[in-house]
Amino acid sequence: MTAARRNGPALTEAIMRTTLELGQELGYAKLSIEAIAARAGVGKHTIYRRWPSKGALLLDSLLSLSESTLDYPHTDDVKADLRRQIHEAIDLLAGPKFRPLFQALVGEAQHDPGVATALNERFIGPQADKTVARLETARNEGLLSPDFDLDLAMALLSGPLYFRLLITQEPLTHTYVDRVLDALFAGIGKRP
């Protein structure tokens, strides 16, 4: 199918798929809108009409992978529900396939305020809302510490994962997620 015959959503999808393919092949630094346009068979301006920068395009491309997933299950075991969702999230974004691109994207957010804003509005914010909602239900069901600071939920649960992703750059494994969850649920302080 040539570009001329693809409609809007199919074209958008083709460009995002190409971005991920080329990004995996070349790495973020060498990835360019020009190369994506050539591989997707569209003009550069077709891409720039939709996305202001390489970072914005990569963000959308990565998020397109997760659109229908990353919802929290709701069983009677809130910790198991969190674990399941977080395992899914790291398998998607921190696995060998996309981790380098996701890391590069967060790196780009340190230089490009547009990418930082988009990352928060399109991914972090919605994920935080889901996390707070899941924990709020659990707190109302009497399953959590009654004065748990819900506004910190996302930072407490995700912070230790981003620390490993971005700072120590060690592998993000299910085991690590489980240890973090265990430690957060138990708390550092001595139980009376």
Add this chain to the structure above:
Amino acid sequence: MTAARRNGPALTEAIMRTTLELGQELGYAKLSIEAIAARAGVGKHTIYRRWPSKGALLLDSLLSLSESTLDYPHTDDVKADLRRQIHEAIDLLAGPKFRPLFQALVGEAQHDPGVATALNERFIGPQADKTVARLETARNEGLLSPDFDLDLAMALLSGPLYFRLLITQEPLTHTYVDRVLDALFAGIGKRP
């Protein structure tokens, strides 16, 4: 004093001071070894002999600010000791003066493995050692949960701060640190 008359340590110090000054003026993206050399009155090669990249030079320059500080006090209140050290660390690296440069440095670590390695070997690793040592003492004194996972100490304490620094990019305040410490000590789980 001209460059020719400065000895090794004084020259190194002058270059690092210039790096921070120029970095604050220009921002990381526009900062260049060339401009630093010109301002410091040395040749580019003098800088490249000591540092392989702009990122490596910025890392050393930022760390030179903190070399004699960031030790944990040891009173009988471990939470207060952690709070004091963390307040000092964020005042230094996440205050208005150096935050943009520190963020840019971590951004650079996502693209440059040399910067990532140096960041861990020179800053994160030593800080983690101090944190584990302080918490281990407290655990031995019976002040912490006896099965607290010490290897996670740095990720649990720092992760939520880096999350705000790098992801949501909100201000890092003392109040935020205090809320994080309170939440980590109490834990998410319901006390039996």
